[in-house]
Amino acid sequence: MREAQVPRLGVLTSGGDAPGMNAAIRSIVRTAIELRAQVFGIQEGYQGMVDGGDKIIPMTWASVGGIIQRGGTILGTARCEAFRMPEGRKEATKNLLLKKIDRLIVIGGDGSLTGAYILYQEWQELVTKLLKEKKIDAETAQTCARLKIVGLVGSIDNDFSGTDMTIGTDTALHRITEAVDAISSTAASHQRTFVVKVMGRNCGYLALMSALATGADWVLIPENPPDAENWKEVMAKRLIAGRQAGRRDSIVILAEGARDRHGKPIGSTEVANFLEQFMGEEVRVTVLGHVQRGGSPSAFDRNLGTLLGYSAVQSLLSMKDDDPPQLISLKGNRIQTIPLFECIQATQEINSAIEARQFEQAITLRGTSFRESFETLRTVLRALPHSRKSGQKQFRLAIMHSGAPAPGMNAAVRAAVRIGLDRGHIMYGVLNGFNGLVNGEVKTLEWMSVNGWVSRGGSELGTNRKIPEGSDFYAIARTLEEFEIDGLLVIGGWTAYESAFQLLKQRANYPVFNIPIVCLPATIDNNLPGSELSVGADTALNNIIQAVDKIKDSAVAAKRCFIVEVMGRYCGYLALMSGLSTGAERVYLNEEGVTLKDLQEDVQRLNNGFLMGKRLGLIIRNEKANEIYSTSFMKALFEEEGRELYDVRQAILGHLQQGGAPSPFDRIQATRLARLCIEFLIEQVSAGQNKCAFIGLHGKEIKFHDLIDFDRLVDLDKQRPLEQWWMNVRPIADLLAQPAPSWEKPKIKIKSGGKR
Numbered sequence: 241m242r243e244a245q246v247p248r249l250g251v252l253t254s255g256g257d258a259p260g261m262n263a264a265i266r267s268i269v270r271t272a273i274e275l276r277a278q279v280f281g282i283q284e285g286y287q288g289m290v291d292g293g294d295k296i297i298p299m300t301w302a303s304v305g306g307i308i309q310r311g312g313t314i315l316g317t318a319r320c321e322a323f324r325m326p327e328g329r330k331e332a333t334k335n336l337l338l339k340k341i342d343r344l345i346v347i348g349g350d351g352s353l354t355g356a357y358i359l360y361q362e363w364q365e366l367v368t369k370l371l372k373e374k375k376i377d378a379e380t381a382q383t384c385a386r387l388k389i390v391g392l393v394g395s396i397d398n399d400f401s402g403t404d405m406t407i408g409t410d411t412a413l414h415r416i417t418e419a420v421d422a423i424s425s426t427a428a429s430h431q432r433t434f435v436v437k438v439m440g441r442n443c444g445y446l447a448l449m450s451a452l453a454t455g456a457d458w459v460l461i462p463e464n465p466p467d468a469e470n471w472k473e474v475m476a477k478r479l480i481a482g483r484q485a486g487r488r489d490s491i492v493i494l495a496e497g498a499r500d501r502h503g504k505p506i507g508s509t510e511v512a513n514f515l516e517q518f519m520g521e522e523v524r525v526t527v528l529g530h531v532q533r534g535g536s537p538s539a540f541d542r543n544l545g546t547l548l549g550y551s552a553v554q555s556l557l558s559m560k561d562d563d564p565p566q567l568i569s570l571k572g573n574r575i576q577t578i579p580l581f582e583c584i585q586a587t588q589e590i591n592s593a594i595e596a597r598q599f600e601q602a603i604t605l606r607g608t609s610f611r612e613s614f615e616t617l618r619t620v621l622r623a624l625p626h627s628r629k630s631g632q633k634q635f636r637l638a639i640m641h642s643g644a645p646a647p648g649m650n651a652a653v654r655a656a657v658r659i660g661l662d663r664g665h666i667m668y669g670v671l672n673g674f675n676g677l678v679n680g681e682v683k684t685l686e687w688m689s690v691n692g693w694v695s696r697g698g699s700e701l702g703t704n705r706k707i708p709e710g711s712d713f714y715a716i717a718r719t720l721e722e723f724e725i726d727g728l729l730v731i732g733g734w735t736a737y738e739s740a741f742q743l744l745k746q747r748a749n750y751p752v753f754n755i756p757i758v759c760l761p762a763t764i765d766n767n768l769p770g771s772e773l774s775v776g777a778d779t780a781l782n783n784i785i786q787a788v789d790k791i792k793d794s795a796v797a798a799k800r801c802f803i804v805e806v807m808g809r810y811c812g813y814l815a816l817m818s819g820l821s822t823g824a825e826r827v828y829l830n831e832e833g834v835t836l837k838d839l840q841e842d843v844q845r846l847n848n849g850f851l852m853g854k855r856l857g858l859i860i861r862n863e864k865a866n867e868i869y870s871t872s873f874m875k876a877l878f879e880e881e882g883r884e885l886y887d888v889r890q891a892i893l894g895h896l897q898q899g900g901a902p903s904p905f906d907r908i909q910a911t912r913l914a915r916l917c918i919e920f921l922i923e924q925v926s927a928g929q930n931k932c933a934f935i936g937l938h939g940k941e942i943k944f945h946d947l948i949d950f951d952r953l954v955d956l957d958k959q960r961p962l963e964q965w966w967m968n969v970r971p972i973a974d975l976l977a978q979p980a981p982s983w984e985k986p987k988i989k990i991k992s993g994g995k996r
Contacts (some may be wrong), residue, residue, distance in 0.1 A: 247277040247557055249343035250296065250336060253313040254285035254320075254352035257533060258394040258408025260541030261313040263821075264347055266304040267549030270976050273301055273984055275557055280341055284316045285348070286323035286355060292335030301980030306796075308542055308823045309789050311411075311535045317348075329359055333366040337376045342384035343559075345552050347407070349395035350587050353567070356389050357580055360565050363387040389565035390552045391580050392545075396533055399443030401590065402583030403569030404609065407548065410540040412439070412532040413449055413904035414782075419528055420454040420491060421695050421901060427489035430522075433479065433515055435492045437508040437527045442594055445610070446532070447495035452617050453907040455654075455694040456491040457482055459617065460498040460506055462594050463602045463610075471500065472511070476518040481623035486688045503597060536789065539781040540905060542821040544570060550972050551575045572940035573772045573965070613908070616915050620658045624687055628664035635726040635925045637918065639685070640670035640677065641703035642736035645898060646762040646776025648906035650700050652731050654690040655914035661687055663922060668723060672702040673732075674739050678715040682723050694907055697779075697900050705735045708742055716743070717750040727756045727921035729914075733763025733774070734959050737934060741950045744932045756924035758917045759934035759947065762910070764898055767811035769953035769961040770945040771936025775913065777813065778905040780897040784818040787893055792822070792856060798887065801846060801857030801878055805871045805892040808862050810958040813966050814897070815862035820969060824858045825849075825977040830958070831967065834866040839874070843881045849979060850885040857886060913942070920944060 251268050253261050265281070272279045279299040282288045288295035307314055322328030336342070346356040364385065371381040393400045396412035416438050427434050436456075440446040444461025451459040458475050460466070468474050479490040492515070498506040508525045516523040537545070551568045555577055559566070565580040586605065593602040603611050628634065639656050641649050653669070660667045669689075671681040693700055708716060719725075730736045740757050747753045761771035764780035784806055791802050804824075808814040812829035819827035826842055828834050846857050861871055871890050879888040902910070913935055924931055932947035945953075954961050 247343060248280065248339065248341045249277055249345060249556060250280045250282050250341045251315070251345045252282035252285050252289065252347070253315050253317045253394060254346060254348035254355070255317060256349065256395065257312045257317050258396050258406070259311045259411035259533070259535065259537035260407040260545035261347055261394050262307040262310050263537065263542045263545030264392055264394070264407060264549040265313065265315060266308055267546040267976060268345055268553055269299045269304045270301060271550045271553040274975055274981060275553065276983065277553070277557060280339055281315050284318040285352070286320040286332065287318040288316070289332040289335060290320060290322045290328050292331070292338065296335060296339055296341075301984055308821070309536050309785070309792070311537060323355060329362060330366050330369065332359070333363065334370050334375050337367070337370065337380050337384055340380060340384060342386065343388045343556050345390050345392065345556060347392045347394040349393065349397070350400050350584070353391045353393070353400070353580060354584050356391060357565055357584060360387050360389050386561040388556055388559045388563065389580070390556045391565060391567045392548045392552055393567070393569065396446070397440045397443045398445040399441060399587070400583060401586035401605070402567050402578050404572065405544065405570050407541055407545050408533070408537070409445070410544070410905060411535070411538045412446055413453065414538050415532045415535065416446060416450040416528060417453050417904045417907075419526070419531070420450060420456065420493070423526060424454065424489055424491060424695070427491065431483070431488050433490040433492070433519065433521065433523045435494060435508050435512045435515070435523060435525045437494045437496060437525070439528070439532050440495050440497060442497040442591055444495045444497070447493050447498075448610070448613055448617060449904065449908055451493045451621070452613055452911055453694065453904040454491065455692065456493045457487070457621055458492040459621070460492070460511075461495045462497040462499060463606060464599055464614065465499055465501045467501070472514045473518065476515055478623055479515070480519060485623050487691060501597065538903070539785045539817070539821045540778060542785070543817060546820060546976065547575055547969070547972065551577070573937055574940050613912065616655065616659070616911060619662050620655055620911070622662065625658065625662040626664075632664050633926070635665045635922065636668065636724050637665055637727045637729065637921055638668040638670055638682065638723070638725045639701070639729045639731065640673060641699045641701045642673045642730055642732035642739055643703060643705055643763060644733060645697070645699045645703055646733065646764050646774070647697045647779035647898070647900065647902035648775035648910040649703070649731055649762050650693040650696045650698070651902060651907045652760055652762065652775060652910035652914040653701060654693040655911040656729055656918050657685045657690045658687060659915050659918045665922070668725065669701050673704040674706040674708050674712070674716070675704055676702065677719055678708065678712050680719045680722065682719065695901050697902060703732065707735055707739050713743075713746050713750055717752045720752045720755070725755060726925045729758055729760060729917050729921060731760045731762050733761070733765060734767060737768060737950055740932065741947055744947055754930045756921050756930050757932040757947065758920050760913050760917050761934065761936050764814065765808050765811050766813040767809065767960040768934070768936065769950065769963070770934055770938055770943065772939070772965050773909065773937050775906050775910045776902070779900065779903040780807070780814055781817055781821070782903050783897045783900060784814060784893060785821050787891070787896065788818065788822045788858070791891055792858060795858070795889070796856040799850065799855050799885070800887045800889060801859065801882065803859045803861060803871055803874050803878070803888065803890045805861050805863055805890070807893070807897050808864070810864045811960040811964075812862050813964075815860050816966050816970060816973060819860045819977070820973045822858065822860070823977060824860045826859045827973065828859070828861040828865040830862055830864045831964065834869045839869065839877060843878060845979070846878065847882060847885055850882070916942060
């Protein structure tokens, strides 16, 4: 391949850094090299583009080794006033053309992506000027006449339209949630009020979602300023009412861009001083600041950055000369490509609406998910539910857990109970899974019964793997009759779904089973049909990567290979996605099986790598990958064949994957799904219908599926869905983890940071 035929692309990170940017850089560089393109890293964002020279450097396979777990950005970022001016953009264009770069991937926020679009608009004019000034030659002007741009949103604020989540947002929510959880424990000990200020600029996403994830008592966001002129007094009275209802602490979360209805900024000190005087107690302020931006990225952000980076290169290299700049974004659970200009316009429209105090429009423009989350939060943070309306029908709805515990189960119960009570219905909790339903272990759940549950792991109601059979159905029918249950919400994994399915099939024998039943997916295995992301799986994934990050630090110091066994039973979700987010070079799955030939090839590849100087080997194995070739067998085999080249260790992570406080994603997902499930039950009972369903995120939206289809959508023997979306990620994980391809040019190290 001649040099002239090799596509040249530049990648830069601009604006505020965001955890997950390094994962995107790694993915971009290695995908581009695999597709035989040459990649240049532009250091310090647009400033590096303006400065040129050694700020625009060739990137290699090794340049991005060992960076996936690092926060910040190895390319660096900086604010650049020069690029805002025409002369600065002209200089930046010249520096790109001197390297014959006519393709750009820009990772940044709204300002950075707007700057990229302006450069695209001016490019042809700037090329013409530079040719006239003889700063570039005619061949360069001809071959680089058009600029192709793809953008990725890297911003913790999640304030850019066109994508559900931006790189860095999930990690920021982790930092906020961990901090508020810690603050809540000390606040409850002293019966104290805390005002916690979070970042987000003019977007209330971080404040809203962290309030939803932590059980905060009040939230102030730019999109919905307080209605009343005496809003401070209203807030204080609500907090006092919460204390009188039984809460021992009060948490107010304040977005940094919060304002009142007149546009006046609301400060944390202002709020704290008023509450202290009105409530007659000490009020403390915690400004979280840049701790929200720093540290190792979450599993979600690592995988988001990786998948967006891969798609960005694919899109950029397939663009035609007249194609406008594109944004690679996430919608639901799907990567999509949309015109960048549309997203810039929509983002500016939201900012204009907030400035013009058109707050209802601002919330609408944020999207359906934002509005629904805000409405849900307004319900669950109340001190007590609304009073039941006169003449309103009152239904009896029961909630239960079933199957193995999954982080986020309790958050789902809390949301379901409070939303049900607020709608005027009676809420029951079934203890100890289907055993409890058999034995009549049912209790009434009140508003404060679920206080504090949002952050708790495990199952407060109790759970087990009991699947009803034989005489159990008669006992369950008696329990449903005794408590006059009108609808049932079952939260859990495979056992929950199979048990609900059995009740459905027994309707002909037990008429009392003719009530609406809905299943909410909660299992770390992520092995349920109709749900691409089960509650609990994100927490398990984060538990795995935290353990593996520590293992990697240990292994790299001593020339060592680790074989890490993860849970998931016959479903490879945890193994494959943890392999993607940790950079594991090999992942063994039950879906693909393991052969002796596979092991021989992997041993040879590993040996060759250590002979070439590598210091770390990481292999992840699903617990059911192969019955014969166990983790201990693989350890012994690799150890024997590796001999003096490297040591081999095994790590079986076990139930630590299942424990701990749920991640923000799982808390928010559980709350969102629980609200929809309760609304489903209320609608069914109100209409006199008895549909049975299961809910889940599927593609770009949350859907209900008919429970009667359960057995047709799954592999009953392997207990996993027939459709496994994550298997489409397998080629990407393999590409990024493989050794550098043979055609890569001699390695050139970049100057700052990173393991080489």
